[in-house]
Amino acid sequence: MGRIIAIANQKGGVGKTTTAVNLACGLAQNGQRVLLVDLDPQGNATMGAGVEKRTALPTAYQVLLGEADISAARLHSEKGGFDVVPANRELAGGEVEMVELDKREFRLKAELVRVAEAYDFILIDCAPTLNLLTVNALAAAHAVLIPMQCEYYALEGLTDLVATIKKVKQKLNPNIEIEGLLRVMYDPRSTLAQQVAAELKNHFGDKVFNTVIPRNIRLAEAPSHGLPGVVYDRASKGAQAYLELTRELLDRYGIAVGAG
Numbered sequence: 642m643g644r645i646i647a648i649a650n651q652k653g654g655v656g657k658t659t660t661a662v663n664l665a666c667g668l669a670q671n672g673q674r675v676l677l678v679d680l681d682p683q684g685n686a687t688m689g690a691g692v693e694k695r696t697a698l699p700t701a702y703q704v705l706l707g708e709a710d711i712s713a714a715r716l717h718s719e720k721g722g723f724d725v726v727p728a729n730r731e732l733a734g735g736e737v738e739m740v741e742l743d744k745r746e747f748r749l750k751a752e753l754v755r756v757a758e759a760y761d762f763i764l765i766d767c768a769p770t771l772n773l774l775t776v777n778a779l780a781a782a783h784a785v786l787i788p789m790q791c792e793y794y795a796l797e798g799l800t801d802l803v804a805t806i807k808k809v810k811q812k813l814n815p816n817i818e819i820e821g822l823l824r825v826m827y828d829p830r831s832t833l834a835q836q837v838a839a840e841l842k843n844h845f846g847d848k849v850f851n852t853v854i855p856r857n858i859r860l861a862e863a864p865s866h867g868l869p870g871v872v873y874d875r876a877s878k879g880a881q882a883y884l885e886l887t888r889e890l891l892d893r894y895g896i897a898v899g900a901g
């Protein structure tokens with residue numbers, strides 16, 4: 642069964658989607674079978690994988706409401722080399738409708754179980770909230786990957802997320818762990834960023850990935866071309882950092898690094 646990793650941080654714009662899309666692609670380039678589940682009504686991971694969110698049907702919305710099977714919703718990202726369960730704004734309503742449903746926290750998990758054997762990694766791109774959609778991701782996941790910017794309030798923002806993960810662990814998913822904290826949009830010239838990056842490492846030790854993702858314009862440009870950054874400009878510093886992260890993750894599981 643594939644390892645299910647939720648990419649979460651309730652803070653907006655911290656690099657969750659960029660991490661989800663580039664890691665999905667990096668893993669695929671190393672021969673891994675990858676499914677990327679877009680669990681954000683913004684549909685950014687869908688678009689970033691080169692899938693048109695407006696016409697996609699069925700999407701995560703129908704899957705979570707039990708109106709479509711997950712295998713009917715997944716599409717293949719040709720450029721990315723991985724499968725995608727798309728999302729669009731319809732999913733925002735789904736969050737509300739799900740509240741009424743039976744086993745509402747386990748809707749995603751029940752669907753992922755059906756396809757988990759077909760993948761080595763399943764990445765879930767969460768929305769910037771700790772709502773029922775994100776709880777579904779955390780209830781289904783083996784682990785959470787938390788992208789963080791190295792700024793003054795970084796640690797403070799982590800408190801709510803860690804509290805939510807603890808609650809999920811107690812009530813819904815006893816085995817959930819933190820896959821790692823990932824320092825993103827890093828500016829090596831900023832003294833504050835250097836200090837916060839070091840503080841994170843001191844505080845969380847080997848829960849912090851060694852790989853640091855720099856601020857890099859090519860990563861920000863890539864989605865407008867419907868491409869992961871690692872495909873759009875593989876030689877860029879940002880793409881190289883995500884490929885390094887891929888190697889670091891694969892190394893943990895003793896998986897030999899291939900073409901990447």
Ligand code: ATP
Pocket residue numbers: 652653654655656657658659660681683685767768769825826827854855856857858860861862864879
């Ligand atoms: P949201 O909370 O809205 O879902 P997010 O956490 O998924 O946001 P992203 O969409 O990945 O964050 O990134 C926010 C913005 O920053 C995007 O415009 C993205 O292209 C850009 N960005 C992400 N990572 C980097 C980076 N390392 N360097 C430069 N720009 C980046």
Ligand code: MG
Pocket residue numbers: 657658659681685686766767768
């Ligand atoms: Mg996002």
